Amino acid sequence: MRRVATLERPDWREHASRAGFHFHSFDGAPYWDESAHYAVSLAEIEDDIEAPSRALHALCLAFVARAVEDGEILASLEIPEHAWDAIRASWRRRDPGLYGRLDLSYGGAGTGPAKLLEYNADTPTALYESAVFQWLWLEDCLARGRLPAGCDQFNALHERLVARLVTIAAATGAPRLAFASFADAPEDRGTVAYLQDCALQAGLSAPFLPVEAIGLASDGWFVDEAGRPIEALFKLYPWEWIFADPFGRAVGASPTRFLEPPWKAVLSNKGLLAHLWAMEPGHPNLLPAFFEEDPAKAALGGSFVRKPLYAREGANVLIVRDGAVAARVEGPYGSEGYVRQGLAALPRFDGRHALVGSWMVGDEPAGLCLRESDGLVTTDRARFVPHIIDP
Template sequence: MRRIAVDPRGDWRERADAIGFVYHGTAVGDAIEPYWDESAAYAFTLAEIEEDLEPAAEQMHAMCLELVDEVVRDQQLMERLAIPREQWNYVAETWRTRQPSLYGRFDFAYDGTGPAKLYEYNADTPTSVFECATFQWMWLEDLLASGAMPAGTDQFNSLFDKLRERFRALFPSGGFVHFAADATAIEDRQTVRFFEDLASQVGIEPKFVEMKDIGLAADGRFVDPEGFEVQAAFKLYPWEFMLREPYAPNLSRADVRWIEPAWKSILSNKGILPLLWQRHPGHPNLLPAYFDGDPAATILGPRHVRKPLFSREGANVEIVGGEGCTPAILDQGYGAEGAILQAYAPPPMFDGRYPVIGAWIVGNEAAGIGVREDETVVTRNMARFVPHIIEANDD
């Protein structure tokens, strides 16, 4: 694994805008901070993909499913993960009936010299999927066509095709599916548009609805503003919120087929990290982790990482111990739900940046990677997306 310099395409912004990747930069004051950065790329060998990252993602996925099967049978574990008591049966029932999953993303530390180490599992509402599945692949095709990359250069990226085929498997007869998100959040709306397009390619009729505009009919069914019943819905809205909304008591009665299903509320919780470590101590792809307050956590030493159970995009993540090591915490109000402590294992540094590998799972299969890098060891919401390649002529 190495970071290489690449000449950006002269028209990449126009090409991004043309396909709807309009959030490739973020306004910060009077400046635009780039989110997509093609002045560099991460180069991997085929062995690093096939022997390290791909099997790590699939093994972590299998271990996570085993954990769900245990948690839904154990009220103490449900409570430990801060799942509302009144929703325990609903969450468990979605697992018992095997409500299907579409996708998820494991975030790994990896430098090519040792096993990938799991930081967390974005199991419920992972983003960066659009740019990973489409724009970084277009980037590679353009560079191959221009000769800027040698023939045979590849990418670990079957995400587009696997997502499309997964939609076909989830809805083999097509049909009508709602797609829900916050329309004022540009990245969320464009991400959902991407999923709508994928679904339409396999005979599904998509209809967008703002999450906040989904209402309740007199008989307890969920309906959109036009009165159409919500029977199946892809939602880019986290379960830790949904399970606490005023409409939460209706979730078990309304019989909506949510994508992702409610059992993903277990896996999108950082509490799975100590639970996985407890069940698989010493696993090469896991970091030691404990619940906050567990006396056994002293084994982590004075320097470790504290993560709230529900934190996203590095919010309220704190590096404890070690002078000059704690970045400013992005406070978004997480933490009251509880926290876990994880061993301090910073990402590798390349050219002053710290990359984290996002390994995608679609259904039960690894489907590619995306790389985001930051200037700090905690990957935040402004971290940049950098494309990757599998180097040509790799033996």
């Protein structure tokens, strides 16, 4: 695995515009960055990322099976008690999930096994650019002779998403899957628009709804702006926000089915990390992790990462190295509690810290994304850098 400096295509913004990639820059700074790419070997993909991702996901599902039957576990995750029945029911029905992203610290062969930093199992973004635009970059750069002939990409995301949506439609029996997000959030809206297109290719009706337009009928159905029942709803809106809202209490009794399903609230919580370590201490792809109030956290010594249970995009993360604060990110989270995780610093390539995102579609690894940050914490200002499998 190595970082390769390249000349960006002079017309890549025009390519992005034609492809519908409208959130390629934030506040004038590039989010999509093709001034470099990562070259990864097939063995690194298959042995060091794909196989551990499959094993970690299976371990996470085993944890959900335990958690839904144990109120102490659900309470430790600060999931409100009124949501427990909805979570249990969705798991016992085997409500299917669509996708998620395992964030890993991994620097290539010879640097040690990939370590799980967190599981973005409920509302991960960076999906469209992973599935579509970095593939278009690959094809165009190959056609222009900018990449080695015969190189490939770990990227079956689009095909797997369409196939998974076909399976989900058959499982739910709903020919219509509504998609909801905040309409004025470019990255969220772009992610949802891409998934709408996948749903259309899967043969579904796929209307968009702003989150604030969703209503609740007296018979328990969630409804659209016209008062029509929503049989199935993909919501790019976190479960912890839903459960904190008054209408969140209606989820369990509602006939509406959700993507991601309520049981994903167990996996999108950083408390998952402490429970996984308790289940499989010493697992090669896990870091030791403990709840903040657990005296066992002393085992981490003076180097650790403290994360809020509900934080997103690196908010409120604290990194301590050898007893000194190495990085701190402010944000609105933390009142719900924290976990401490062993420190696995992100690998540095050309002075940039690289985070590996391993995409899961259903229960299978399906693709790779790499994001770079100047600092130790990967925030919403990290840059997306494409990758190739080097022949």
